[in-house]
Amino acid sequence: MNGPISAAAQALATRVETFVREVVMPYEQDRRLGPHGPSEELVMEMRAKARDAGVLTPHILEDGCHLSQRETALVLQRSGLSPLGPVALNTMAPDEGNMYLLGKIASPEQKDRFLKPLVSGEARSAFFMTEPATEGGAGSDPSMMQTRCVPDGDHWVINGRKAFITGAQGARVGIVMARSDDGACMFLVKLPDPAIRIERVLDTIDSSMPGGHSVVAIENLRVPASQMLGASGEGFAYAQIRLSPARLSHCMRWLGGCIRANEIATAYACRRHAFGKPLIDHEGVGFMLADNLIDLKQAELMIDWCADILDGGALGTAESSMTKVAVSEALMRVADRCVQVMGGTGVSGDTIVEQIFREVRAFRIYDGPTEVHKWSLAKKIKRDSRGGNAA
Template sequence: MSSANPTAGAGPALTAEIAARVEAFVREVVIPYERDPRRDHHDCPSDDLVAEMKQKARTAGVLTPHILEDGRHLSQRETAIVLQASGLSPLGPLALNTAAPDEGNMYLLGKVGSPEVRERFLRPLVEGRARSAFFMTEPAAEGGAGSDPSMMRTTCRLDGNHWVVNGRKAFITGADGAQVGILMAKSDEGACMFLVDLPDPSIRIERVPNTIDSSMPGGHAVVAIDNLRVPADQMLGQSGEGFRYAQMRLAPARLSHCMRWLGACVRANEIATDYACRRQAFGKTLIDHEGVGFMLADNLIDLRQAELMIDWCAGILDGGEPGGAESSMTKVAVSEALMRIADRCVQVMGGTGLSSDTIVEQVFREVRAFRIYDGPTEVHKWSLAKKIKRDWKGPEA
């Protein structure tokens, strides 16, 4: 399997054609699955439901649409167009294999993985035959890494030609049922990143807490790691380089979340608009009441601003810059805008917006969670404030 080049691109014509096929597939094939009862006890889509949708996407030629058959990765700007289309349903990213954490893990492995790593760990992900998990966050009650990864407590030590890993992880999306793991631990030299085959008896799922969101198979598990032995050649890079690889993954993955949830809010706004244009109250349709009409107008403004922020940040990444500050700004702006949009959609629809009669209620829950994962708004603002101070030159003499 050839390496996925994140900046190779496909060109505007091919990108538009891919996005159109993705949107048609989501609207015609995936959306009807939103009523499918196959869910686990955390209300997340079951693996057999996801497998069925993936097979239909495979047959339709839209599985993993952001990675071309020759291994080339769409540019970030092109990816934004395609992933927004995949996000029109909360099930869309699962069906099309553009969901987190797999999409971010594929990006990282395609960028830095050796030919052997790409064949063994990346190929099953790209082909939709495996799910993955990214093991970094740790239990807050134990003082572990969360928004501050430097607090990592999971350790690794070299023993012959293996590394031995011990620790606990928390909120590990998709760990329950994953086949590929990217695991972070700390050695004497610093952070390390490992590839692991799952399941492994040394990686034990303690519990999967109920969370506000319900779009990701396997939920967000708490995991215990007891004397896990990882072959030395399954470390990405060298001991102490783990944070560098994590940062390489972080900005694009953070931006991909924005892309997908923008698509979900586009759909929620479509539903709310349709409701407002049909529902009668006090002698006229809701859209003709200024309070409702203005909320939908504000939605259009926020949707366009979110789209432009995503495109701006994608351009920074396509230019070869790390994009840390830019992706922080975009994550804050987009997640807050999408929260306002989802909230207005619920408000416009009243009691119907609070019910599971449409996906508006779920989009509201998912976007609320999005304001936390990949860094809460406040952490990003704090990071940006530190950058402002670093860049400050002071008044000219």
């Protein structure tokens, strides 16, 4: 390990957990929650309370530096104890990943204009990369990107369509990926912009992210050259800087969610009786909860291991793929068992368990499906074998 977690980070994580349990969880039945996430009014109301409590954007320090990845894991896990926690505390995707990327790549002027309102929680953002499958666009394979950008004087003109763009509805900052003659590029844009038109917000299995997931048309979007992030043709390299920590952050948040689901299922199994004894005393139920503890601990250790790799300065591409697969699959098992233990109550909206199950099911696809990560790892195994001395 690269060093112990500081006492300050541990104290911060405790404050975050207290805030989520005491302030955020009561919002879970709020009428302003919809199929496409919490309303903007609700988001800003919760963030105002987080700001007053000193826990807004807790993973970024006052001087702009980030907590270490291991410390971030501790904080983001606690924020994830409620699906609304990351929204309230400004640790949610895609904002958390976008803030990380801008902190690494953006110029001072870009940081002042685009990063500052994200860190303050006053604005949300969207990352425009994925494209419609029906048009042969980029999905898990970003090299298939169809969106084009061409220089025009001191501007770039962008045209294309994007799909599954989280938070596009209501976002004020956008990072748009497009392909130039040099390769992939990233552009910072202020939203809304009439050249970026939301065609529809998709109905998806998850419902925690503000703005939902949109299909977007980009038609003759003119962006000043000063708003290109980094250099033309370097977009894929910048995406890799963002993707490894972002994958891990998803793991951190949903570990917290599944810890909460397991708490609820355990309490239910201890108080609900059937066939003359509490459910927990039936081996079939007790063993499921025991398996949950094992999967939760393994997920925690994988996150900590990958965080340590990133803290050591490595890009962590393979390690984050391994962690994303292991954690998303383990948490899916945990969430599924929680629903099963609770029976009819588990599939109802009477507790948050049903939503956590839906959100974690989507997590197995978002930021790369399990199968794509395994395929990427298999390619690495083949490359490493060619470079070794295996008989």
